[in-house]
Amino acid sequence: MSGFFEIKDLHAYYGKSHVLHGVDLRVDRGEIVSLLGRNGVGRSTTIKAAMGQVDAQGSILFKGEQLIGLKAFQIAHKGLGYVPENRDIFPSLSVEQNLLLGQKSGKPAAGKPRWSLDDMYRMFPRLKERQHTAAGVLSGGEQQMLTLCRTLMGDPDLVMIDEPTEGLAPKIVDLVAEYLKELRNRGISVLLVEQKLAIALEISQRVYVMGHGCIVFEGSPQDLRGNQRIRQEWLEV
Template sequence: MSGASREGAHGVGQELVIEHVAAGYGKVQVLWDVSVRVAPGEFVAMIGANGAGKTTTLRAVSGVVRPSAGSIRLGGREISRATPSDIVKLGLAHVPEGRELFPLMTVRENLELGAAMRPEAARAQAETLGQVYRLFPRLEERAGQLAGTLSGGEQQMVAVGRALMARPSVLVVDEPSLGLSPLMTQTVFQALKAVNEEGVSVLLVEQNVGLSLKLADRGYVLENGQVIREGSGADLLRDPAVREAYLAL
């Protein structure tokens, strides 16, 4: 996947709109009033301290957590009550925190699972697999290796690659640099940016605030389940409060 065009194999990304969403787990409320917008083809970063609600926001978007209030729309369609499988079929793929691979399956088998939910992705499986291998050449070298025997960075490549096998128009990614070396972090982030430049909309949750905001078109800051700041990536990087809280500057 080259970054030469905003329209690649996946087409132009869909708009994702989260409006006034509240959500939690049982009686524990985590999100109180979260509103985030990802325009078609946009790269948006969401930052905040641990426990701010970032992961819960992504889980609500992908249908793993059902919001108790608010609206989530994908390409203009309401998805706040849709199942995770239906949301994948509509074009959204989720790279979860912790990767959640099948350790006793090979790299290729894990990747191929990503295409299973969408008929159009299944039909184009061979083509998309080739694109993933070009993006992450190491995965082609490790195609027959059990996923559980890979390094953390290689497993993260598989997690991203598996999501891309669904040929998404929107990709939501949770903490991709967690536990990775700086070099492997750069590799994964470069791949995410390349995918975005092919037209896929990206919503990224990431602990590496400096790197994520440098790549992002726009960003949001979450605190206690609410958005407290938003702006361009460059503006947030210059914001004194963001610099003090998240960049130790």
Template sequence: MLEVKDLHAYYGKSHILHGVHLRIGKGEIVSLLGRNGVGRSTTIRSIMGLVDCAGSVRLKDEEMVGLKAYEIAHRGLGYVPENRDIFPTLTVRQNLLLGQKKSNATGRWSMDNLYQLFPLLKDRAETQAGFLSGGEQQMLTLCRTLMGDPELVMIDEPTEGLAPKIVEQVAGLFEEIRKRGVSILLVEQKLAIALDISERLYVMGHGQIVFEGTPRDVRENAAIRKEWLEV
């Protein structure tokens, strides 16, 4: 589905990614772990075409490096930014509409569909998104990206700062996404969630992948957890 090879990224003169390799299969949930500042967000922003980068990102055997972000989105990649980048002055419904790449597009997810999964968003459909709570905004950001019917969705820190009950809901949505045949690349700080739902994991350190394995490998390998994950 997605194959990243020797990806280098730069913010101005600073070199952030030093040759990242990773791959994600169809319908797979893969997590990208690591401490703050190791380049996890930069990795998915580079894949999405939002950062200057060099190397190779192939989606369904087509090269993405060099394409614009909106072209990459049309090829089937979805991106859920951290910080819940909702459009605060638009209503919840308008936010969702902007997730569609074309008006009247149909795909795995319809607005009614998402309203069923999250009745709260339906109740707030005509409210300006800026007035939603943090958890509601996170749901909206996720649902907005799903409206564009991506085949692989990259999600940056979805549970940061959320109450445990909402975290549960988010995890439930991931399960639903997987059921519909969509792959997930998850950047997550909370080790427990990542280990619970992922099929495979990558651990990053200093702008490189330092470990690749299954959740079981990470659970059993205390040295990796100590060196690269635990604070």
């Protein structure tokens, strides 16, 4: 039986540099899965490959369809959302204009989208306060909220999020954790690339640990808590 989102024997390259060496992972419907590991081991490359942004070989199946060979916009239209680490906002546009840009035009009318502007403002009241403010003057935390919400406005079935808590104050990190739980409550799957072990273990159903372009551990948060060797060898600085 094929999963909802399934990566098999994934190899990826930057020029002649071989970055991913046969990665296998899966995300089921309504599941939060975290991909952990130190910087530079290939976590971001894995989700970029799934989004068609990196040369890759192997298999990436989403809802039974092969993504390898498709362009990023085609992948997005199949219901895959991607929140990059660099918070790609449009600085001169207002918060609300940025959110509206996230809506997919020409998406098949399979009913009402799951998310509205009101949903975004309810989850992050700070965005409502600043809805007419240029996005470029927002704080880092506010820009992260905006990027997350703009992706949701495209009504994805799976969201891949790269380091959403990087550089954020602890209070904002807690907000992001609540946001991720809200996604799961609405039946949206999440593949989370994260450095902070605590948040990943708190919200995930399953975790993968990556080292040197390979998966070196797969299991539940409880399994990882109990495996000191893996934590010391592949996660702790």
